Amino acid sequence: xxxxxxxxxxxxxxxxxxxxxxxxxxxxxxxxxxxxxxxxxxxxxxxxxxxxxxxxxxxxxxxxxxxxxxxxxxxxxxxxxxxxxxxxxxxxxxxxxxxxxxxxxxxxxxxxxxxxxxxxxxxxxxxxxxxxxxxxxxxxxxxxxxxxxxxxxxxxxxxxxxxxxxxxxxxxxxxxxxx
Amino acid sequence: xxxxxxxxxxxxxxxxxxxxxxxxxxxxxxxxxxxxxxxxxxxxxxxxxxxxxxxxxxxxxxxxxxxxxxxxxxxxxxxxxxxxxxxxxxxxxxxxxxxxxxxxxxxxxxxxxxxxxxxxxxxxxxxxxxxxxxxxxxxxxxxxxxxxxxxxxxxxxxxxxxxxxxxxxxxxxxxxxxxxxxxxxxxxxxxxxxxxxxxxxxxxxxxxxxxxxxxxxxxxxxxxxxxxxxxxxxxxxxxxxxxxxxxxxxxxxxxxxxxxxxxxxxx
Ligand SMILES: [Fe+2]
Numbered sequence: 001x002x003x004x005x006x007x008x009x010x011x012x013x014x015x016x017x018x019x020x021x022x023x024x025x026x027x028x029x030x031x032x033x034x035x036x037x038x039x040x041x042x043x044x045x046x047x048x049x050x051x052x053x054x055x056x057x058x059x060x061x062x063x064x065x066x067x068x069x070x071x072x073x074x075x076x077x078x079x080x081x082x083x084x085x086x087x088x089x090x091x092x093x094x095x096x097x098x099x100x101x102x103x104x105x106x107x108x109x110x111x112x113x114x115x116x117x118x119x120x121x122x123x124x125x126x127x128x129x130x131x132x133x134x135x136x137x138x139x140x141x142x143x144x145x146x147x148x149x150x151x152x153x154x155x156x157x158x159x160x161x162x163x164x165x166x167x168x169x170x171x172x173x174x175x176x177x178x179x
Numbered sequence: 180x181x182x183x184x185x186x187x188x189x190x191x192x193x194x195x196x197x198x199x200x201x202x203x204x205x206x207x208x209x210x211x212x213x214x215x216x217x218x219x220x221x222x223x224x225x226x227x228x229x230x231x232x233x234x235x236x237x238x239x240x241x242x243x244x245x246x247x248x249x250x251x252x253x254x255x256x257x258x259x260x261x262x263x264x265x266x267x268x269x270x271x272x273x274x275x276x277x278x279x280x281x282x283x284x285x286x287x288x289x290x291x292x293x294x295x296x297x298x299x300x301x302x303x304x305x306x307x308x309x310x311x312x313x314x315x316x317x318x319x320x321x322x323x324x325x326x327x328x329x330x331x332x333x334x335x336x337x338x339x340x341x342x343x344x345x346x347x348x349x350x351x352x353x354x355x356x357x358x359x360x361x362x363x364x365x366x367x368x369x370x371x372x373x374x375x376x377x378x379x380x381x382x383x384x385x386x387x388x389x390x391x392x393x394x395x396x397x398x399x400x401x402x403x404x405x406x407x408x409x410x411x412x413x414x415x416x417x418x419x420x421x422x423x424x425x426x427x428x429x430x431x432x433x434x435x436x437x438x439x440x441x442x443x444x445x446x
Binding site for chain 1: 219220221222223225228230231232233234235236237238240241242243244245247248249250251252253254255256257258259260287289290291298300301302304310311312314315326327328330364366372373374375376377378379393394396397402403405406426427428429430431433
């Protein structure tokens with residue numbers, strides 16, 4: 001094998017305001033049908049540095065199944081109602097709210113991986129929505145106020161996880177060493 | 180201050196004028212050159228792009244090794260993407276208006292390995308710079324034969340290919356008389372979720388590059404230029420379409436590659 005120079009990663013750009021017609025689709029936020037056994041709602045509000053809702057954000061959810069296993073099955077765009085693929089999308093509404101219907105990942109995988117895109121956000125952000133009461137090395141490293149931003153809270157509908165892009169209670173966003 | 184107002188803002192729209200934005204872009208660019216530290220990604224805090232002001236984190240990102248699910252990417256297949264979805268010129272029962280183009284390239288990871296059988300999504304304005312999106316108020320006609328969205332799966336060498344029409348530049352309200360250079364939005368997955376990328380592809384020689392705070396939010400000139408496709412006459416098809424080539428490089432994989440990731444190398 002001949003040595004080739006390491007290619008340089010392509011820069012990101014904002015998703016812009018007009019992504020809905022392309023990136024959202026029927027059933028995008030329903031990883032399982034509403035009311036399916038074991039289904040739970042993961043939802044929240046995306047807010048900006050002024051505390052205002054962000055009505056043109058897109059959240060992607062990527063998660064393990066109920067046994068904690070990573071799923072490698074097609075069908076996230078063309079859902080058949082039976083196959084759990086672990087991936088979904090939810091665009092925020094006029095009040096900045098997103099909502100997924102999904103399963104709680106198994107014990108081996110205590111968090112939902114989340115990517116955040118928005119108009120005004122030049123490059124995607126990663127975060128984790130941990131299950132209530134979760135603990136791991138990352139959470140332990142954070143001071144309590146920062147840690148709280150990564151913990152979903154149980155409510156009557158399921159789990160609440162708000163995303164604050166800036167300011168008071170700013171969500172902890174992650175750098176996997178690639179930024 | 181009244182004078183300052185009239186020179187800095189357009190009296191009719193109340194929006195800041197282009198020279199105000201130009202000056203900020205220039206200043207940031209100069210500071211970047213002097214600092215001598217390479218930045219490959221856009222600044223999330225980039226004031227000339229006014230919408231970034233309240234939408235960028237102010238705290239440092241938390242360094243962490245990816246774990247579990249983050250080391251994998253969702254899988255997409257024929258159930259998700261139809262063969263015809265890569266041709267944006269045949270979706271609405273008639274020929275869209277505009278210059279037909281072919282856009283193709285490879286998606287590779289940070290080590291140069293092809294990202295195989297993975298989802299690529301694109302969306303764009305029509306030839307007149309108008310999106311089908313309801314909130315696009317640009318007074319330019321919609322094209323009944325063009326939606327401006329497409330999808331495909333990369334092949335075994337990581338190649339994607341779309342047939343579309345060349346999008347027009349379009350105005351926006353970042354400042355007075357703000358126009359985006361013509362672009363196609365791209366959404367790409369890798370083999371790890373950490374490689375997730377949404378970006379924009381531009382066309383060579385666009386006169387709006389220097390004026391556009393979104394393009395300029397990538398402060399490194401070479402990193403910006405990597406978003407500009409190359410005109411490729413070998414891709415251009417006789418009596419049919421001109422061709423553009425644009426390769427996409429994702430960040431490196433964090434997962435130790437499995438034997439199965441390489442099995443197609445032999446084929
Ligand atoms: Fe756009």
